Amino acid sequence: MGKGTTRRTFFAVALAAVMALPASAQQMDQLTIMAPAAPGGGWDGTARVMQDVLQSAGIVKSVTVENVAGAGGTVGIAQFAKKKGDGKSLMVSGLVMVGAILSNKSPVTLTDVTPIARLTSEWEAIAVPADSELKTLGDLIAKLKADPGSVSWGGGSAGGTDHITAALFAKTVGVDPAKVNYIAHSGGGEAMASILGGHVTLGINSASELEPQVKAGKLRWLGVSSDQRIPGIDAPTFKEQGVDLVIGNWRAVMAPPGISQVDREKLTAVIDAMVKSEQWKQKLTERNWLDNYLSGPEFERYLAEENQRVTEVLKSVGLVN
Numbered sequence: 001m002g003k004g005t006t007r008r009t010f011f012a013v014a015l016a017a018v019m020a021l022p023a024s025a026q027q028m029d030q031l032t033i034m035a036p037a038a039p040g041g042g043w044d045g046t047a048r049v050m051q052d053v054l055q056s057a058g059i060v061k062s063v064t065v066e067n068v069a070g071a072g073g074t075v076g077i078a079q080f081a082k083k084k085g086d087g088k089s090l091m092v093s094g095l096v097m098v099g100a101i102l103s104n105k106s107p108v109t110l111t112d113v114t115p116i117a118r119l120t121s122e123w124e125a126i127a128v129p130a131d132s133e134l135k136t137l138g139d140l141i142a143k144l145k146a147d148p149g150s151v152s153w154g155g156g157s158a159g160g161t162d163h164i165t166a167a168l169f170a171k172t173v174g175v176d177p178a179k180v181n182y183i184a185h186s187g188g189g190e191a192m193a194s195i196l197g198g199h200v201t202l203g204i205n206s207a208s209e210l211e212p213q214v215k216a217g218k219l220r221w222l223g224v225s226s227d228q229r230i231p232g233i234d235a236p237t238f239k240e241q242g243v244d245l246v247i248g249n250w251r252a253v254m255a256p257p258g259i260s261q262v263d264r265e266k267l268t269a270v271i272d273a274m275v276k277s278e279q280w281k282q283k284l285t286e287r288n289w290l291d292n293y294l295s296g297p298e299f300e301r302y303l304a305e306e307n308q309r310v311t312e313v314l315k316s317v318g319l320v321n
Contacts, residue, residue, distance in 0.1 A: 028088070030064075031062070031088055033063060034068055034079075034080055036077060040190070041156065041187040041191070043073070044067060046120070049283050050063070051065050053283060054274055071186075073100055077109075077113065084257050085257075085260075087256075087264075088263075090116065091253065094249065094250050096156060096162075097110070099159040099314060103163075110254065110303060112257055113254040113257055114258075115252070115300050116299075117252060118251075118294040119251050123206065125224045126169075126202055126204050126224075127203050127221050130220050140202070151180075151181060153166045154203050155205055157186065165225060168317065169243065178317075183200050191203065192209075211233060211288070221236070225237070225245060226246065227246045253271060
């Protein structure tokens, strides 16, 4: 084989190797992900799992996570919207933020950022301290009906998924949602400290956030909001205990407003490569997250529909006028 042939073969192999890399790996060296909540909660966990997977899978060379807590993500989105044209930033968002924007009458909404993709969904759950007098969901319902204010619900931000679930739970069992004694927290870590410290009657959060404390024997399940039992979590559903309520949470990522079409395509490629990686699939299994990936125009349509749905729910339970 001549030198020319050898050289051409070398370059052909090199080109093939480059083309085999994820598109995003050729496009991005660094990325900042905002978790619009305090450390320890679902948004923070999502951002840090993304950081781990994007770097370990070689999709983005360097990923930084920043936390901006407050008001169900509305403080974070207000800051994020100022990053106009920044094609190297993402913000974790989701159903909690949809509700918080409405209930807090936030001047900055999801229409002020650039939708990239919905990533995951997961089920809500109710758990109590291990020594709680509430042994079953029936005990909780009886206590609620006797005196709604005597049950304090410790969860995330006002108007978020936890709050919506608590209000809908009360409504479903025949208790006025407006009388729900909901104690809002700025992040999952703060909420968990309140639950474990006995400052609230019960905790309401995603099942995956509560599970470690249940496994440690510090909390005990009362029920989960799924339509059927969740694999790996030994908790009865609301429905099998006579409460006809099924509700789930979802999480997504957004880009700043005003980014170029090229940057939008790059960020979408980054997320597409991430959700298709083996590392991401492993994290979904570890955390009991459901793969709910949706991007492009379909995700934009979903956001519009979800905003309308949440508006109607919050109005029906008195959280929004």
